[in-house]
């Protein structure tokens with residue numbers, strides 16, 4: 334990108350300038366100290382030379398000494414000039430690489446942001462295009478009756494719901510970014526999981542899915558709203574990607590200073606090649622080969638990961654295609670001890 338090329342050059346020049354200012358200041362100081370020291374050291378000789386002025390040998394010696402002194406000063410200046418020239422070349426090379434290293438993570442973050450904006454715009458445009466096409470076709474249809482108009486409105490409403498889901502997910506991502514400050518307090522895990530379960534209960538009932546729970550009474554220090562969101566996403570996925578009449582396990586256990594929540598389903602599982610990507614924004618595993626088709630934008634797990642990161646926790650997944658998935662969340666336990 335052009336903006337980065339400019340910044341790269343400017344930063345490299347800036348690093349070079351700093352190195353040169355230091356080097357020149359150092360050289361001037363070194364030159365002054367050296368000449369002062371030599372003059373101070375020769376102070377006694379100078380006095381004798383002045384007292385014995387007129388003596389041809391002393392005058393000759395004095396001339397010789399002065400010439401040598403001038404030559405040495407000239408040599409020192411030349412050496413310092415070489416030294417600064419070498420520093421100039423070294424600082425140009427170092428500045429080039431240093432500025433590249435400095436800008437690399439910023440460039441990567443900006444690339445990711447641009448990709449995200451492009452993906453989001455694409456996802457937002459799809460339902461809008463569908464709505465526009467349907468409306469345009471309907472406007473051209475002079476003999477449209479009431480039930481056809483209602484069907485069109487229903488279809489438009491569906492697209493609007495999709496847009497709402499997407500914009501909500503985008504808002505959540507923006508709200509939970511790394512700079513977000515949340516007020517953390519004690520959150521009792523069994524309560525929050527039951528609350529999350531209630532949000533997806535109707536979907537689970539529809540699919541006749543049974544839950545088996547094993548809860549230890551543990552609290553964590555966290556953002557209640559965020560943690561609720563996290564478990565809704567994971568439970569919703571577990572149900573969404575499970576076949577009818579299957580079983581899902583939720584376990585809360587402790588391990589040292591950590592609380593561990595495990596959500597295990599016996600659903601379609603995730604292919605090993607998809608596993609490294611499922612926490613990426615807009616990533617969806619290829620479901621075309623699966624009978625279980627599910628709605629979504631591939632944003633749920635990236636929101637989940639963002640929430641876990643905000644809690645300095647860890648989220649991991651083990652999964653086998655066709656067998657099921659187990660998501661494990663590790664969070665710091667809430668303790669009253671300081």
Ligand code: ADP
Nearest residue numbers: 570571574602611617618629630631632633634
């Ligand atoms: P989506 O909206 O597509 O569910 P997510 O970010 O929540 O988006 O999940 C990303 C992808 O990870 C999903 O498209 C799906 O392929 C896979 N996935 C997530 N959870 C599960 C699960 N419990 N079982 C199988 N696949 C899952």
